[in-house]
Amino acid sequence: MLDDIFSVVRQRWGTSSPEQKDGKKPDIPKDLLFKCPRCGSVSFSEDFDKNGKVCPNCNYHSRLSARERLDITIDKDSLEEFDKDMLSKNPIGFPDYEAKQQALRAKTGLKDAVITGKAKIRGKDIVIIVMDSHFLMASMGSVVGEKITRAFEYATENKLPVIAFTASGGARMQEGIVSLMQMAKTSGAVARHNEAGLLYITVMTDPTTGGVTASFASLGDIIIAEPKVLIGFAGRRVIEGTIRQKLPDEFQSAEFMLENGFVDMIVERKKMRRTLAHLLALHEKGGLQNE
Numbered sequence: 256m257l258d259d260i261f262s263v264v265r266q267r268w269g270t271s272s273p274e275q276k277d278g279k280k281p282d283i284p285k286d287l288l289f290k291c292p293r294c295g296s297v298s299f300s301e302d303f304d305k306n307g308k309v310c311p312n313c314n315y316h317s318r319l320s321a322r323e324r325l326d327i328t329i330d331k332d333s334l335e336e337f338d339k340d341m342l343s344k345n346p347i348g349f350p351d352y353e354a355k356q357q358a359l360r361a362k363t364g365l366k367d368a369v370i371t372g373k374a375k376i377r378g379k380d381i382v383i384i385v386m387d388s389h390f391l392m393a394s395m396g397s398v399v400g401e402k403i404t405r406a407f408e409y410a411t412e413n414k415l416p417v418i419a420f421t422a423s424g425g426a427r428m429q430e431g432i433v434s435l436m437q438m439a440k441t442s443g444a445v446a447r448h449n450e451a452g453l454l455y456i457t458v459m460t461d462p463t464t465g466g467v468t469a470s471f472a473s474l475g476d477i478i479i480a481e482p483k484v485l486i487g488f489a490g491r492r493v494i495e496g497t498i499r500q501k502l503p504d505e506f507q508s509a510e511f512m513l514e515n516g517f518v519d520m521i522v523e524r525k526k527m528r529r530t531l532a533h534l535l536a537l538h539e540k541g542g543l544q545n546e
Contacts, residue, residue, distance in 0.1 A: 386423055
């Protein structure tokens with residue numbers, strides 16, 4: 256397959272050799288190709304992007320930025336973002352933490368690893384939470400936990416459903432115990448939202464792990480996952496070392512979680528918006544009569 260791909264590339268350069276006719280090496284874009292981390296197949300990045308960043312070979316759903324996720328999920332221009340200027344401090348004096356955050360803010364355009372706000376899906380009001388793995392692997396520090404908590408509190412006060420797209424490596428070690436405290440805080444906010452009889456849908460994307468899985472991500476009334484994504488708490492090696500057993504190859508995949516009852520359904524990216532709209536309609540008065 257690689258030979259075929261590079262043959263096409265050489266044709267685009269107008270030469271069959273690695274050098275152009277003037278003797279200079281061609282300027283090859285760094286992002287020309289995408290290699291799937293699941294099956295290892297290679298495709299042109301342009302084709303991969305047109306397919307919604309889904310592997311055409313194994314259907315692995317690659318990571319999206321929070322903005323990309325919002326663009327394909329909510330109604331256009333419907334987002335009213337919450338707490339968009341909130342910034343993390345350095346509560347335990349972790350070395351170079353401030354500099355790391357500043358570099359990531361410049362690179363990603365985000366202030367931290369989550370976007371929250373009020374939005375619409377097919378005209379239906381929701382509160383949406385979208386985590387972004389491009390910012391410190393969407394680890395949950397003080398700002399992430401606070402924004403998620405405030406989002407649930409707003410939804411509870413205004414009697415709105417919540418949809419959370421989770422993607423995280425877990426707690427943010429640079430904030431120590433302050434990060435771990437966010438697990439209890441977010442879970443408490445979810446509980447109050449649930450006590451008010453309101454709908455909460457979790458959509459687990461790649462990867463959803465650690466303290467995020469162990470707190471608000473696992474508390475949805477309906478838990479959805481994208482195909483082939485990684486879901487779990489501790490890593491495979493840690494678990495195998497603890498229980499002294501070999502785990503199945505598909506362990507912690509979305510499909511394994513569905514088979515064992517941790518996930519309610521697996522939904523492909525191209526069908527996600529429609530599925531969420533139908534679920535919202537089912538939980539409204541009158542059901543699907545207006546769909």
